[in-house]
């Protein structure tokens with residue numbers, strides 16, 4: 001049975017979404033974006049993702065790979081192509097010059113304000129589709145979008161529940177997509193090479209005491225998804241300020257005293273690990289789409 005263009009494009013978008021996830025943790029302050037280019041017969045002729053700030057955007061990367069095969073083809077991209085001259089030329093221009101005739105987009109860029117890449121592509125006579133698999137694309141772009149909306153990074157607290165129920169910092173439970181690790185002096189952060197290799201760890205003692213100021217400063221420096229590895233007492237000011245969006249707690253024992261987990265959060269997921277449990281909690285009043293998506297990670 002011949003598959004339809006719509007089905008080919010949905011498959012390509014899922015591929016672009018999966019590719020984009022490889023950029024999580026390394027692209028900040030840029031978004032993690034994936035792109036697939038199909039030729040005029042619907043065959044895949046290029047695929048890739050944005051790796052880090054200063055390197056080519058996903059579209060430019062993939063168009064270079066596709067070369068002449070992109071003429072008359074379709075670009076499938078998880079975020080609206082950019083329209084601004086930054087460190088790299090704008091992607092809408094690169095798509096037009098490559099001879100792309102159709103662009104399929106999942107998420108519109110909230111920073112493009114009406115005259116973004118999508119509008120410019122349309123004006124150039126390109127067939128533009130917006131909103132394909134937008135919820136699935138949010139699985140990867142959600143935290144970046146949330147950070148943009150709130151002008152502060154998404155914050156996940158990684159902690160370890162001792163047998164007595166007290167909390168110590170634990171960087172090993174933090175997700176790989178965090179771009180910045182903040183730790184206290186007693187946490188396991190510095191003893192976790194697999195994690196610290198990818199991150200620029202920051203000691204809490206180098207940040208302002210006020211949690212709002214600390215996160216605003218990190219956001220200004222380009223952090224979008226921050227992991228906090230700190231003990232319960234140290235993390236308390238961030239909890240009190242309502243700034244911890246997500247808690248990952250590693251519980252290797254049957255814990256006698258779970259009440260030490262903070263109020264105001266609900267269990268979003270419980271994973272059975274080889275050496276215990278991982279409890280994933282999200283804030284009760286979290287009302288944006290990304291938080292429910294984070295819980296399904």
Ligand SMILES: [Zn+2]
Pocket residue numbers: 057058059081082083089090091092
């Ligand atoms: Zn771009």
